[in-house]
Amino acid sequence: MDVIIAPLFQIVLIVIRLYIWVIIIQAILSWLIAFNVINTxxxxxxxxSEVLYRLTEPALAPIRRRLPAFGGVDLSPVVLILILVFIQMVLTRLMFKVL
Structure with missing residues (x-):
């Protein structure tokens, strides 16, 4: 059973780590577009920009609906990254507990 579970945990952790980077890149790109550094x-x-938006918006939209407005600053990527890091930590603890 450990032969199957350990690689699955690792794959999930890698996917979470990649998704965190996608969120960071999308946030930076949106800032560059907002300040007219990059032309869309x-x-x-x-x-x-469209690919990154389609990858991140399904996860960010529910957080945006629940967060209050902070003067034009979108904190939903930060909240989502914190949630994903928490999930990573829980999965890592579970992986070491199971194995």
């Missing part, structure tokens, strides 16, 4: 009329930038 560029097809490459527009397509990357």
């Amino acid at each position: 009329y560029n097809r490459f930038v527009g397509s990357i």
Whole structure:
């Protein structure tokens, strides 16, 4: 059983870690677009922005609905990253407890 569970835990942890990086990249890209550093009329930038938006928005939208507005600052990526780090820690503890 450990032969199956340990790699599954590792895969889930890797996916969570990659998703955290996707959230960070999307947040930075949105700041660069908001400050007109990057132009979304560029097809490459527009397509990357759209992919990142589609990957992150399903998880960020429920958090945005519950968080109060902080003067134009979107804290939902920070909250989501904290939730994902908490899940990572719980899974790591479970993995060491099971194995």
